[in-house]
Amino acid sequence: MRNVWVxxxxxxxxxxxxxxxxxxxxxxxxxxxxxxxxxxxxxxxFHMALAKGTHDQFDVAHFPPxxxxxxxxxxxxxxxxxxxxxxxxxxxxxPFYQTFFLLACIFLVVMCLQVxxxxxxxxxxxxxxxAFILSLFPAVGYASVLYIxxxxxxxxxxxxxxxxxxxxxxxxxxxxxxxxxxxCLAAAGWLAHVxxxxxxxxxxxxxxxxxxxxxRERWPWWAAFGLTFFLLIFAFLPLFLQGYGTRGVPIxxxxxxxxxxxxxxxxxxxxxxxxxxxxxxxxxxxxLSRVQKAFAAFLLVYFFILSSWLVGMNWTRTFRIxxxxxxxxxxxxxxxLYWAERFACSFIPKGLVRVLVFVxxxxxxxxxxxxxxxxxxxxxxxxxxxxxxxxxxxWIRDNTPVDAxxxxxxxxxxxxxxxxxxxxxxxxxxxxxxxxxRTICDGRFNGTVKGAFMNWAFLAEHDHHIxxxxxxxxxxxxxxxxxxxKGNFSKNFESPNFWFNxxxxxxxxxxxNNNQFAQCxxxxxxxxxxxxxxxxxxxxxxxxxxxxx
Amino acid sequence: xxxxxIVGLLAPLKYSAFVLLVLFLASLIxxxxxxxxxxxxxxxxxxxxxxxxxxLCCRMSELERSxxxxxxxxxxxxxxxxxxxxxxxxxxxxVVVVIALFWCFAGIYARRNIFIMD
Numbered sequence: 213m214r215n216v217w218v219x220x221x222x223x224x225x226x227x228x229x230x231x232x233x234x235x236x237x238x239x240x241x242x243x244x245x246x247x248x249x250x251x252x253x254x255x256x257x258f259h260m261a262l263a264k265g266t267h268d269q270f271d272v273a274h275f276p277p278x279x280x281x282x283x284x285x286x287x288x289x290x291x292x293x294x295x296x297x298x299x300x301x302x303x304x305x306x307p308f309y310q311t312f313f314l315l316a317c318i319f320l321v322v323m324c325l326q327v328x329x330x331x332x333x334x335x336x337x338x339x340x341x342x343a344f345i346l347s348l349f350p351a352v353g354y355a356s357v358l359y360i361x362x363x364x365x366x367x368x369x370x371x372x373x374x375x376x377x378x379x380x381x382x383x384x385x386x387x388x389x390x391x392x393x394x395x396c397l398a399a400a401g402w403l404a405h406v407x408x409x410x411x412x413x414x415x416x417x418x419x420x421x422x423x424x425x426x427x428r429e430r431w432p433w434w435a436a437f438g439l440t441f442f443l444l445i446f447a448f449l450p451l452f453l454q455g456y457g458t459r460g461v462p463i464x465x466x467x468x469x470x471x472x473x474x475x476x477x478x479x480x481x482x483x484x485x486x487x488x489x490x491x492x493x494x495x496x497x498x499x500l501s502r503v504q505k506a507f508a509a510f511l512l513v514y515f516f517i518l519s520s521w522l523v524g525m526n527w528t529r530t531f532r533i534x535x536x537x538x539x540x541x542x543x544x545x546x547x548x549l550y551w552a553e554r555f556a557c558s559f560i561p562k563g564l565v566r567v568l569v570f571v572x573x574x575x576x577x578x579x580x581x582x583x584x585x586x587x588x589x590x591x592x593x594x595x596x597x598x599x600x601x602x603x604x605x606x607w608i609r610d611n612t613p614v615d616a617x618x619x620x621x622x623x624x625x626x627x628x629x630x631x632x633x634x635x636x637x638x639x640x641x642x643x644x645x646x647x648x649x650r651t652i653c654d655g656r657f658n659g660t661v662k663g664a665f666m667n668w669a670f671l672a673e674h675d676h677h678i679x680x681x682x683x684x685x686x687x688x689x690x691x692x693x694x695x696x697x698k699g700n701f702s703k704n705f706e707s708p709n710f711w712f713n714x715x716x717x718x719x720x721x722x723x724x725n726n727n728q729f730a731q732c733x734x735x736x737x738x739x740x741x742x743x744x745x746x747x748x749x750x751x752x753x754x755x756x757x758x759x760x761x
Numbered sequence: 762x763x764x765x766x767i768v769g770l771l772a773p774l775k776y777s778a779f780v781l782l783v784l785f786l787a788s789l790i791x792x793x794x795x796x797x798x799x800x801x802x803x804x805x806x807x808x809x810x811x812x813x814x815x816x817l818c819c820r821m822s823e824l825e826r827s828x829x830x831x832x833x834x835x836x837x838x839x840x841x842x843x844x845x846x847x848x849x850x851x852x853x854x855x856v857v858v859v860i861a862l863f864w865c866f867a868g869i870y871a872r873r874n875i876f877i878m879d
Contacts (some may be wrong), residue, residue, distance in 0.1 A: 221780050256789060270851035295839045295852070302854040303803035304795040325828045333825070374832040389818050393833060400836040403843065
């Protein structure tokens with residue numbers, strides 16, 4: 213068995229690191245050389261850049277160089293996701309971005325390995341092996357899209373399987389050290405601020421209470437000490453001490469970051485569904501031990517909690533949590549495959565059964581391989597960051613006052629505008645704002661483009677400037693953004709956005725070419741440039757920077 | 762504590778070391794050897810060793826200890842670093858080194874001189 217797990221470990225780390233290595237080399241992380249990582253990471257580059265800031269300043273509490281949304285208290289962002297790569301990168305010879313990416317890839321597969329260990333402990337090595345294979349391939353696919361900012365899930369969920377592992381062990385034996393480790397892992401997961409982990413920990417606390425009542429003789433009261441103490445002290449005390457977001461108290465213990473996987477479409481092949489049903493049926497008919505029951509209950513209840521929560525928002529997204537927890541949910545198809553193999557072996561030669569198992573696994577992993585290919589193609593496309601865009605960012609950094617405010621039209625521009633080192637705000641054309649943009653593109657507005665829409669921009673709900681997402685609330689309490697504005701804020705009742713006049717900014721940065729909305733932005737940029745209200749101060753083939761008069 | 766006993770406690774880490782060594786060899790064609798080597802040594806020292814040493818105090822298999830050492834290391838090294846930072850101490854490299862070494866020695870010492878917590 214030793215050789216088996218060593219081989220698995222080897223395979224896993226090689227796969228993970230291979231993906232990271234595929235993206236080498238990054239730059240040295242210097243401002244002038246940061247274009248390649250920006251080009252590579254595409255969306256949500258924000259988090260990687262903030263982690264780099266943490267690394268550069270040895271400090272996660274304050275973040276002066278990049279004053280985004282006037283937000284200088286970094287803990288409003290997931291601190292643990294920044295601290296881990298920041299501290300490790302001190303000892304890594306690679307540039308920070310490279311180290312960050314490699315760590316994310318390795319952690320992703322370590323998560324699958326942890327589930328392998330759990331299933332091996334609970335069921336058998338064969339079930340664990342199948343689950344590992346089934347989860348590893350989605351993990352590889354997932355890692356291939358890490359460049360568009362899927363880091364947050366990885367750094368948060370790294371701790372969850374270990375948490376479950378120690379929890380299951382605590383049902384069998386009492387150990388103060390393991391109770392303390394549960395607390396540490398819970399606190400670390402919580403500080404990664406991914407909303408599903410937050411819910412998971414709430415569920416875990418409930419489970420603990422039930423467990424203490426149910427298995428009191430095996431699980432002494434002081435086992436709860438570790439979890440409670442460390443959860444409170446390590447997770448909440450820092451937030452109390454240094455404040456949360458722009459407020460002085462931790463008013464929000466939920467997640468400011470949606471997990472990126474929430475936005476993904478699920479791509480599962482029919483064998484997965486078939487084997488999952490088979491696995492669930494066999495599980496229900498089997499005689500399980502107490503710990504096995506606890507694990508099955510964990511899967512079902514956790515799935516139910518998340519499903520209930522997501523159903524309230526969009527039922528079609530309910531099953532996307534598979535992506536969040538694929539190592540665990542790979543258990544069911546693996547269990548089904550294991551029992552199908554056992555059943556088939558009773559009347560089919562064993563060699564043929566193994567071939568069939570291989571075919572089934574191949575059918576399952578093919579879609580993920582296809583996804584991977586698509587993402588690699590996107591990565592190599594390189595259309596996100598170009599020399600012209602980078603020139604515009606550098607122009608703002610080198611030619612505008614330090615305290616200038618800059619409006620960038622959409623999220624991606626906003627992300628790389630960080631390198632301008634200016635206070636900047638994003639509009640949003642990708643989510644709720646897309647309707648406005650499409651309306652313009654379709655020519656359904658009466659009047660001019662500017663008058664109809666563009667003179668009023670909006671702050672989108674989903675990004676980091678919204679600091680007050682309640683733990684049990686889907687609707688966010690909105691904070692008026694600290695934008696110097698002469699206009700009135702009004703709330704769009706259809707979507708939780710604030711509207712403000714973009715002429716209140718010192719500069720407006722528009723990427724009018726090489727953009728998905730180029731057909732709309734080009735005439736808009738033209739209109740602004742020709743108006744008496746704005747003065748073009750910089751332009752090239754793709755970018756124009758305007759200054760309101 | 763005799764060196765032989767410490768070596769015995771850490772012996773299962775040879776599997777992790779083997780994995781890292783193969784990874785190092787595989788990466789030679791892509792990155793300079795010394796960079797790859799230092800990265801893997803850092804990964805071993807900061808993200809495997811502290812958790813492994815602490816888990817020496819738990820009765821578990823080598824596989825379980827080696828795998829769970831990674832998330833445990835990430836938590837027990839970075840959580841104190843974060844807390845100290847909130848209290849005013851920046852996490853300079855030496856702070857991280859001290860925390861990691863503390864867990865390494867504490868784990869081995871506890872395993873050798875105190876008890877196995879199980």
